[in-house]
Amino acid sequence: xxxxxxxxxxxxxxxxxxxxxxxxxxxxxxxxxxxxxxxxxxxxxxxxxxxxxxxxxxxxxxxxxxxxxxxxxxxxxxxxxxxxxxxxxxxxxxxxxxxxxxxxxxxxxxxxxxxxxxxxxxxxxxxxxxxxxxxxxxxxxxxxxxxxxxxxxxxxxxxxxxxxxxxxxxxxxxxxxxxxxxxxxxxxxxxxxxxxxxxxxxxxxxxxxxxxxxxxxxxxxxxxxxxxxxxxxxxxxxxxxxxxxxxxxxxxxxxxxxxxxxxxxxxxxxxxxxxxxxxxxxxxxxxxxxxxxxxxxxxxxxxxxxxxxxxxxxxxxxxxxxxxxxxxxxxxxxxxxxxxxxxxxxxxxxxxxxxxxxxxxxxxxxxxxxxxxxxxxxxxxxxxxxxxxxxxxxxxxxx
Amino acid sequence: xxxxxxxxxxxxxxxxxxxxxxxxxxxxxxxxxxxxxxxxxxxxxxxxxxxxxxxxxxxxxxxxxxxxxxxxxxxxxxxxxxxxxxxxxxxxxxxxxxxxxxxxxxxxxxxxxxxxxxxxxxxxxxxxxxxxxxxxxxxxxxxxxxxxxxxxxxxxxxxxxxxxxxxxxxxxxxxxxxxxxxxxxxxxxxxxxxxxxxxxxxxxxxxxxxxxxxxxxxxxxxxxxxxxxxxxxxxxxxxxxxxxxxxxxxxxxxxxxxxxxxxxxxxxxxxxxxxxxxxxxxxxxxxxxxxxxxxxxxxxxxxxxxxxxxxxxxxxxxxxxxxxxxxxxxxxxxxxxxxxxxxxxxxxxxxxxxxxxxxxxxxxxxxxxxxx
Numbered sequence: 216x217x218x219x220x221x222x223x224x225x226x227x228x229x230x231x232x233x234x235x236x237x238x239x240x241x242x243x244x245x246x247x248x249x250x251x252x253x254x255x256x257x258x259x260x261x262x263x264x265x266x267x268x269x270x271x272x273x274x275x276x277x278x279x280x281x282x283x284x285x286x287x288x289x290x291x292x293x294x295x296x297x298x299x300x301x302x303x304x305x306x307x308x309x310x311x312x313x314x315x316x317x318x319x320x321x322x323x324x325x326x327x328x329x330x331x332x333x334x335x336x337x338x339x340x341x342x343x344x345x346x347x348x349x350x351x352x353x354x355x356x357x358x359x360x361x362x363x364x365x366x367x368x369x370x371x372x373x374x375x376x377x378x379x380x381x382x383x384x385x386x387x388x389x390x391x392x393x394x395x396x397x398x399x400x401x402x403x404x405x406x407x408x409x410x411x412x413x414x415x416x417x418x419x420x421x422x423x424x425x426x427x428x429x430x431x432x433x434x435x436x437x438x439x440x441x442x443x444x445x446x447x448x449x450x451x452x453x454x455x456x457x458x459x460x461x462x463x464x465x466x467x468x469x470x471x472x473x474x475x476x477x478x479x480x481x482x483x484x485x486x487x488x489x490x491x492x493x494x495x496x497x498x499x500x501x502x503x504x505x506x507x508x509x510x511x512x513x514x515x516x517x518x519x520x521x522x523x524x525x526x527x528x529x530x531x532x533x534x535x536x537x538x539x540x541x542x543x544x545x546x547x548x549x550x551x552x553x554x555x556x557x558x559x560x561x562x563x564x565x566x567x568x569x570x571x572x573x574x575x576x577x578x579x580x581x582x583x584x585x586x587x588x589x590x591x592x593x594x595x596x597x598x599x600x601x602x603x604x605x606x607x608x609x610x611x612x613x614x
Numbered sequence: 615x616x617x618x619x620x621x622x623x624x625x626x627x628x629x630x631x632x633x634x635x636x637x638x639x640x641x642x643x644x645x646x647x648x649x650x651x652x653x654x655x656x657x658x659x660x661x662x663x664x665x666x667x668x669x670x671x672x673x674x675x676x677x678x679x680x681x682x683x684x685x686x687x688x689x690x691x692x693x694x695x696x697x698x699x700x701x702x703x704x705x706x707x708x709x710x711x712x713x714x715x716x717x718x719x720x721x722x723x724x725x726x727x728x729x730x731x732x733x734x735x736x737x738x739x740x741x742x743x744x745x746x747x748x749x750x751x752x753x754x755x756x757x758x759x760x761x762x763x764x765x766x767x768x769x770x771x772x773x774x775x776x777x778x779x780x781x782x783x784x785x786x787x788x789x790x791x792x793x794x795x796x797x798x799x800x801x802x803x804x805x806x807x808x809x810x811x812x813x814x815x816x817x818x819x820x821x822x823x824x825x826x827x828x829x830x831x832x833x834x835x836x837x838x839x840x841x842x843x844x845x846x847x848x849x850x851x852x853x854x855x856x857x858x859x860x861x862x863x864x865x866x867x868x869x870x871x872x873x874x875x876x877x878x879x880x881x882x883x884x885x886x887x888x889x890x891x892x893x894x895x896x897x898x899x900x901x902x903x904x905x906x907x908x909x910x911x912x913x914x915x916x917x918x919x920x921x922x923x924x925x926x927x928x929x930x931x932x933x934x935x936x937x938x939x940x941x942x943x944x945x946x947x948x949x950x951x952x953x954x955x956x957x958x959x960x961x962x963x964x965x966x967x968x969x970x971x972x973x974x975x976x977x978x979x980x981x982x983x984x985x986x
Contacts, residue, residue, distance in 0.1 A: 250895070251894075251895035252894075252911070291890075291892075478899060485894050490892050491892075491894075497887050497888055497890065498880075499645065499646060499647065499876055499886075499908065500646030500909055500911070500924070501896065501908070501909055501910075502909075503906070504905070504906060505905050505906045506905070507904065509898045509902050509904060510900065510901045510902065511898065511899060512898050513894075513895045515896075516895075516910065528895075
């Protein structure tokens with residue numbers, strides 16, 4: 216019999232991430248490699264274990280193999296526990312019926328029996344596709360102090376970006392008076408981070424009610440939260456200060472990677488009290504050859520670098536041959552950049568090969584404002600010697 | 615594979631005095647993130663050996679910490695797995711802690727007896743290689759040997775000779791004689807201190823040795839009795855590095871800078887596993903002049919590094935110059951400091967502007983936690 220838990224986490228990891236195109240062709244968004252030796256889900260899983268939450272249900276649906284294999288028993292995150300630990304929860308058949316997860320709320324609804332066995336007082340609902348370090352135990356304290364039915368973590372965003380998020384209107388005492396999903400004219404800059412704590416009995420009631428609705432997206436942001444507000448439940452916001460990034464697009468991934476290289480950014484991975492854990496192969500240290508030049512970069516184990524690196528994030532077992540130059544790019548594990556190739560403002564996915572002298576991406580045109588155009592070469596793709604890939608284009612098959 | 619392994623962790627302690635003050639020979643750090651024992655242990659696991667006993671003698675805290683329950687080597691098994699044997703303290707004050715392999719084995723005789731495997735491999739951790747013990751067992755069976763010893767034919771200098779054991783074989787590779795720590799060098803069949811035999815035979819040898827108060831496997835058993843048993847030599851022809859002195863340790867680390875050496879050691883028959891520390895990837899803020907070096911996770915390199923091996927979490931300050939050096943875990947090199955031919959043990963701090971210079975055959979060793 217499972218032991219009662221005060222709070223357990225349900226981690227939504229089924230997202231397809233359709234805006235990430237070729238990167239998510241064979242894996243779910245949370246499984247995307249990040250920061251040289253991590254995957255995006257490492258941040259949420261590590262936050263859980265560092266916050267003292269030892270029971271995590273991971274809801275998977277889209278391309279789950281990579282994620283299942285990666286999470287395994289949960290040992291790398293210290294989540295292989297006698298009571299609780301990490302559990303992968305795919306949709307399944309009950310009796311003669313069964314269905315895919317129709318939305319985030321439906322995914323949790325379908326797993327009510329899983330949650331019930333721990334008799335939790337509170338349930339923490341998380342997304343597996345955000346990069347941030349957060350102590351959920353402090354949020355849980357605030358949630359309990361307020362005797363809240365629901366607490367939503369919020370972060371200040373620039374007003375011009377506010378319409379991309381779920382925006383909260385907050386009373387001075389921290390309670391939420393209004394919530395709008397992606398509003399055209401945002402009333403505030405407090406954006407929902409997709410991190411919720413609910414009193415479990417209250418959430419369960421609302422999940423069951425939502426399931427009976429005919430026109431519902433079965434979504435936390437679109438349905439459950441508005442319904443709870445309408446039902447006059449005690450809803451509070453919990454302000455989070457620090458680094459938080461949603462990685463919905465190629466540009467987001469590139470930006471977040473570049474943030475790792477920026478000493479002024481607040482995402483500090485080296486903090487030994489809040490370590491981000493990951494499951495990765497043991498590789499020898501990386502090797503820099505006699506003519507290697509490395510500047511402002513992050514390098515994981517098992518790489519061999521004979522060329523030039525500048526402002527880049529390099530994952531394990533990457534080979535950069537001599538005369539090759541990698542500038543402002545993200546190179547994922549096992550990729551090979553052959554001699555004299557040039558890669559700039561690009562993401563090269565796992566095991567891709569960039570042939571000799573090939574040119575991928577390029578510097579943004581001078582005077583052009585806004586975001587540089589990021590090129591993407593998909594996993595395992597072979598780019599022939601001498602090929603050119605223009606800035607901002609995506610390579611989905613061998614060229 | 616129907617084979618168990620026994621590894622002796624303290625055997626060569628004296629050869630690396632400065633580095634084994636606080637640890638066993640087996641847990642001496644090597645190659646940027648490994649400990650010497652990782653190689654023999656990973657080789658055994660990659661060869662299908664899943665019952666491995668490690669015999670410790672003294673200073674084994676770092677070894678226990680490193681090995682844990684053996685999970686990183688896939689040895690946290692319900693059946694068999696990893697067993698660590700600290701010395702058995704006897705009531706009789708005259709006996710004390712064991713001397714030599716045979717007494718050590720007598721202390722773990724129950725473990726040997728209760729294991730179920732047919733064969734046993736005995737090894738130290740002074741040889742760094744990627745060896746498949748399946749090949750050795752196959753050879754042992756083909757030769758219908760009772761004991762197989764692993765060796766390498768090589769030229770030995772006179773100064774190195776007192777740290778070696780030589781085998782002499784008849785034309786069929788059967789052992790006809792041997793010299794333990796001889797005073798002469800030359801072209802010799804040098805012992806790897808790795809032995810394969812049936813588990814039952816080992817039990818018999820250990821019991822017999824206790825009766826005669828024999829201690830050394832080489833001197834007291836193999837040398838005296840080699841004609842009484844069918845002992846064959848298995849030549850290991852692939853790449854290996856032997857650690858039997860500080861200079862040898864230094865050279866072996868420098869050899870790791872060669873890509874071909876690393877390929878053969880780390881990827882030829884299987885990976886080399888080690889304890890995971892969850893460090894972040896290495897960072898190079900600003901322009902770094904790092905060449906021909908191995909840099910582990912968690913390092914921050916702001917200065918110049920050349921022909922060196924840096925373990926996890928090393929910080930090289932601005933303007934510092936590190937050449938031909940081995941910097942172990944969490945050492946910190948102050949700004950404008952200058953190091954040549956040095957070995958810094960864990961947690962050493964070099965203050966700014968300090969200059970330390972050793973020599974290729976006599977690198978300066980700074981012991982654990984010192985502040986220079």
